[in-house]
Structure formats: structure tokens, C-alpha cells
Amino acid sequence: MITRNKTFSNLTSGYLFPEISKRRAEFAKANPHAEIISLGIGNTTEPLTPHIVKALTAQVARLGTLEGYSGYGDEAGLLELREKIATVLYKGAISSDEVFVSDGAKCDIGRLQYLFGPKVAVAVQDPAYPVYVDGSVMVGAAGPLIEGTTNYSGITYMPCTPDNNFFPDPLLVPENALVYFCSPNNPTGAVATKKQLTSLVKAARSKGSIIIFDSAYSAFIRDPDLPQSIFEIDGARECAIEVSSFSKPIGFTGVRLGWTIVPKELTFSDGTPVIKDWNRLFSTIFNGPSNIAQYGGLAALQEQGLLETRELTDYYLENAREIRKVLLGDNFIAMGTEIFGGDNAPYVWARFPGKKSWDMFDAILKKCHVVCTPGAGFGPAGESCIRFSSFGHREQILEACERLAGLQL
Ligand SMILES: *Cc1c(COP(=O)(O)O)cnc(C)c1O
Secondary structure, eight states: OOOOOHHHHTSOSOOHHHHHHHHHHHHHHHOTTOOOEEOOSOOOOSOOOHHHHHHHHHHHHHHTSTTTOOOSOOTTOOHHHHHHIIIIITTTSSOGGGEEEESOHHHHHHHHHHHHOTTOEEEEEESOOHHHHHHHHHTTSSOSBOTTSSOBTTEEEEEOOGGGTTOOOGGGOOTTEEEEEESSOTTTOOOOOHHHHHHHHHHHHHHTOEEEEEOTTGGGOOOTTSOSSGGGSTTGGGTEEEEEESHHHHTTTTTOOEEEEOOTTOBOTTSOBHHHHHHHHHHHHOOOOOHHHHHHHHHHTSHHHHHHHHHHHHHHHHHHHHHHHHHTSHHHHHTTOEEEEOSSSSEEEEEOTTOOHHHHHHHHHHHHOEEOEEGGGGOGGGTTEEEEEOOSOHHHHHHHHHHHHTOOO
């Protein structure tokens, strides 16, 4: 028989979301009449917008004609879409041949982990999007767990808490490492400033490290002074890769479309451009994104599409405002609750000093029939915190808020 890949046995059993589903299912079974509302998972809920639906539909129709049919396309995506991403979203800070269109940012993170292989050192913000950590363990770049802790060997955890304004100490950036950085942040909702990112870029360059910048939530930024891309920062072209996605801005979580930017200046220690190997990897184990989805992406970057993106993200930001408002209520103040995020990101992050986040999760589920996400599931520095997601229908969000307003521990 084939031996199990050891890297998988290094993974701890509880991936966050299955554990949440398990507890929710147990509660639902014991309380069959409870109407549970989820403010838990970062999945979009509102329908695709008209301009984008029209473009998707038109492309499906073209595929049904002799002249309009196309099979495999360029693995890196339609040139027209790559150009549009470079000009509309990056204002020319990168060129179209540095854009690789894909089936999503999460998938690209996995492929990047494969690209850098099992020997690379890894640093993450703590708390962090679980894929950075678990994917690194799967390729063998990290793991097993350090005895008596919930930390994996091979990973530098850079705490991002209210005490440091959710920005890690640049001195913690290790040498020759992949540094995952997500802004606007999932789970904390924090957005790094230009000054902060400048210090991160400086640290990465002096340590020979590469930043994997995840800008999946950039469309939620409303403050014009906050950077939407790492490539707004001088020197980033020498030390950063950016992954991003159409999932959250236009509800393509199910349609699937994302992209990765690999600048030509970025090299390995032997001088090989990273883009060369990325290109090779992309054309070997990926066959390009869906041609239907790409026409949806193109429409999203046209004037009407950008307007609709704005409206859709405004909707979720309004939900976030409602959640923030209820968490600022007297009952939460009495618990010492501190509130962060939700103004330039679809997540609200609440800290409950002295409480365990899984206990808060259980209490909110039991008393309010609301599912949220325990911060500890995102890393040790997320302990005592809860993530509230603003992805949901307005009525459901308002109903959840009403129940939270009555929460007493
Ligand atoms: C949702 C999300 C993504 C998007 O992943 P896709 O594969 O493009 O759907 C990427 N990064 C973070 C941090 C996310 O929360």
C-alpha cells in the first residue's frame, strides 16, 4: 500500500470551518425550532449584478455558435482582461504580461506554495486566513506542531492585535521567507496604511524575503488614503507578489475568477525571475480560467461594472455598520467589548477581554442562535476575539443584530 503523505498527518484535525459546522449542526439537532442565522463564513450572498449577468450570458451564447466557440485559451487568461486589470485596477503600476488570471486567489495561493516548495521559511500575520498556514503545512514548508502549542514549526507568527494597531513589528520579518500579508484583513478587518506597508516592503527587501500580498478585499476600501495594492508602494516590485480575486467584489465566489501579479524584477537567489517559473507552473498544471467567467470579469471592469461593484460592496459595508452599531451597545460595553474593522472591510472584529473565543462562540450560538467565527481559529493571537461577517441578506443581518442587542452573559 502507499504510505500517507506525512505532511497531511502533520495537519491538526480541526480546520476551523468544519468545527463550526459541527457545533452548529449539534445545536440545531438539539434545538430543531431555532432559526439560526450565520454571520460566520466569508461567503457572498447577494445575486450577480445585471451588467455582469448580461456579459456572462452573452459569452455562453457565443460558445454555442461556430464562430464564437473557443476551447482552451491562453493559460494566463484573455489578453484583453489582463490589460484591463493592469490599467483599471493597477493604473499601469504593473504591465499586462505580469497579470495571470486564474480560477481564484485561494487556488493561486496553493500554487504559489507549490512553486516555492517545502524548504521555504514562512511568516504569517497572527491571526491569519487559514490557507496560508494549512497550505504551507501540506507542501511540507511547515509542521509538525510545536509540542504543547498550537503553532507549527517553520512558521513565524507575527501578532496583529489592537495593541499594535494590527500591524506586525517589521523586525519579526524573517530572512529569506514568504511573508503572507492580507489587507484589508481577513479576519480582523484592519487595513494597512501606506506608511505601514512601506516599512513592510523595506523589511522584506533587507531580509531577502518575498511578500505574498492578498488584496481580495481591496474593493471594500473607502478611505482614499489607504493603499489598495502593494504595488502602490515604492520598492514592492522587487519583493512582492499580489493575489486577488473577483469573488468578494462582484460575488464570483461560485463563478470563480481571480488573478496573481508577479513583477518581472522579482528573482530567486540564483537570479532566475520568479515569473519564469510561475509561467511554467501555470501552463503545466493549470489550463486557464473559465472563458465564461473571464467575460464576466471584463464586464466588471467596464464603467457600469465598476458602478455595480461599488453598489454591491456598499451593501455589505452597510451590513457591517449595523453589526458595529449593535456591538457598541450597552450590553457589550458592559462586557468590555472592543470593536475593530468593518469600515473598509466586510469583517467586524470584536475583542472580549478575559473571555475564550470558543466560549463566546458557544454563548452567542446558544443565546442568540447566531453563528460567528471564533478568533482563536485564525491563530493564537485571535484568542478572546470573534469575527462577524457582513456577508448576508439585510433582513437576516438586522434580525441577528436585534438578537445580539439582547445578549447577556
Ligand atoms: C475569500 C478570500 C479569498 C478569495 O479566494 P477565491 O479563491 O478567489 O474565492 C482570498 N483571500 C482571502 C483572505 C479571502 O478571505
